[in-house]
């Protein structure tokens with residue numbers, strides 16, 4: 001007896017986690033640097049979901065998201081907090097690239113994010129950049145306590161865009177380690193980050209992987225991609 005591939009896949013996958021079931025658009029972090037300030041999904045997105053026209057592989061839609069940024073700014077911790085809800089204070093450099101898959105249900109339709117964690121170390125940049133191609137979203141990470149890491153985000157963006165179509169990629173500029181920055185330091189760097197996000201046409205967030213504060217906003221990636229896929 002033959003079974004359709006999708007039924008087989010669905011039967012071996014665990015159910016989608018409750019907090020990954022998205023019925024409403026998450027609020028943006030800062031209206032001054034947001035990709036979307038609407039409260040609701042676009043009607044064409046809703047219609048596509050209702051009509052199950054959302055995927056390229058059966059009902060599935062897989063979106064590739066690459067996470068780039070300087071050495072030790074917190075890319076791996078960001079992904080680990082988001083996907084596994086854990087935090088490791090010990091630093092282990094990413095060698096080349098790493099990969100996590102996160103499943104969602106958006107307006108009743110299965111939706112997956114591939115999160116590609118890339119190495120910030122110069123010597124691994126060459127390997128990592130071979131995985132940049134075909135991204136639907138790029139998360140450019142900087143450390144809120146390190147101004148130089150914010151300045152370097154332009155270069156990371158440029159590198160990521162060499163392999164992608166700038167007109168169709170969604171950009172996120174994410175400041176990490178908010179728990180380590182003093183209010184005065186945070187206010188200063190945030191002003192520059194918002195300005196930069198505006199120039200890049202990126203959505204801005206400030207998060208802490210240690211506390212987990214605001215990290216649920218990563219779910220905002222979903223709506224950005226969602227509103228693009230029809």
Ligand SMILES: Nc1nc2c(ncn2[C@@H]2O[C@H](COP(=O)(O)OP(=O)(O)OP(=O)(O)O)[C@@H](O)[C@H]2O)c(=O)[nH]1
Pocket residue numbers: 069070071072073074075076077078088089090091092093094095118119120121176177178179180207208209210211
């Ligand atoms: N206090 C605090 N420490 C953090 C946070 N995020 C990351 N760190 C620490 O910063 C260090 C580097 O974090 P990683 O996530 O490994 O950095 P990375 O950007 O993936 O580094 P590479 O893989 O070398 O590019 C680790 O010691 C983490 O524990 C945060 O939000 N708060």
